[in-house]
Amino acid sequence: MTVDPRLTLAITGASGMPYALTLLGALLEREQEVLLLVSDAAREVLRLEMDFELPADSDAAAQAWRARCGSTKGILRVLGKHEWTAAPASGSGAPRRMVICPCSMGTLAAIAAGLSNNLIERAADVVLKEGHRLILLPREMPFSALHLNNMARLARLGATVMPPCPAFYQQPQSLQDLVDFVVDRVLAQLDLPGLLPGWGRDSPQHPTPA
Ligand SMILES: Cc1cc2nc3c(=O)[nH]c(=O)nc-3n(C[C@H](O)[C@H](O)[C@H](O)COP(=O)(O)O)c2cc1C
Numbered sequence: 323m324t325v326d327p328r329l330t331l332a333i334t335g336a337s338g339m340p341y342a343l344t345l346l347g348a349l350l351e352r353e354q355e356v357l358l359l360v361s362d363a364a365r366e367v368l369r370l371e372m373d374f375e376l377p378a379d380s381d382a383a384a385q386a387w388r389a390r391c392g393s394t395k396g397i398l399r400v401l402g403k404h405e406w407t408a409a410p411a412s413g414s415g416a417p418r419r420m421v422i423c424p425c426s427m428g429t430l431a432a433i434a435a436g437l438s439n440n441l442i443e444r445a446a447d448v449v450l451k452e453g454h455r456l457i458l459l460p461r462e463m464p465f466s467a468l469h470l471n472n473m474a475r476l477a478r479l480g481a482t483v484m485p486p487c488p489a490f491y492q493q494p495q496s497l498q499d500l501v502d503f504v505v506d507r508v509l510a511q512l513d514l515p516g517l518l519p520g521w522g523r524d525s526p527q528h529p530t531p532a
Pocket of ligand 1: 334335337361362364429
């Protein structure tokens with residue numbers, strides 16, 4: 323079977339927009355076709371965290387994303403939240419991989435309850451019902467029992483739940499190093515080339531023999 327180069331990336335209104343931007347750039351650099359969904363709350367958080375005012379028009383938004391993440395590769399399609407005829411809304415047309423980065427507790431709860439009230443929730447519902455790949459990066463601190471229950475529920479349904487928790491054993495020198503660590507783990511889940519050397523293979527502590 324041919325590998326589907328398409329992937330749905332949803333950005334919701336949790337803190338962590340640098341993760342989203344770095345992930346989008348890495349996916350495009352790896353020649354992926356990204357179907358991008360951005361919630362209204364995410365637009366607000368993008369403005370606050372990145373001084374990034376996302377245009378309302380889809381083509382202009384795609385251009386703005388490319389300018390911000392500095393990639394001219396891959397394919398980027400920006401979809402509206404009520405584009406019910408778009409591929410991710412249908413079991414027969416949806417990409418087999420979906421990442422929600424960052425994932426708000428609101429979107430997490432809506433997916434766990436199967437609400438499908440916007441294209442992000444519907445796309446996640448479709449990926450789950452089809453038994454395809456759903457990767458969530460939920461962000462909140464602390465998590466309530468409700469949040470944890472929703473995560474456990476989705477994990478039991480086959481979703482990969484990976485809160486963005488950077489590690490420090492690579493000795494990060496900058497904020498971008500911490501961001502890269504998280505994005506590297508997401509790329510690994512997608513079987514795509516990562517951003518960092520693999521631990522125990524060619525890390526500074528375990529250099530690859532010359
Ligand atoms: C600056 C800012 C940061 C936020 N951070 C978080 C967060 O880390 N986690 C979270 O669940 N919600 C966070 N929120 C609240 C969500 O944006 C809000 O619950 C929203 O309804 C989520 O909608 P969405 O899931 O459609 O994106 C934040 C809001 C703002 C304005």
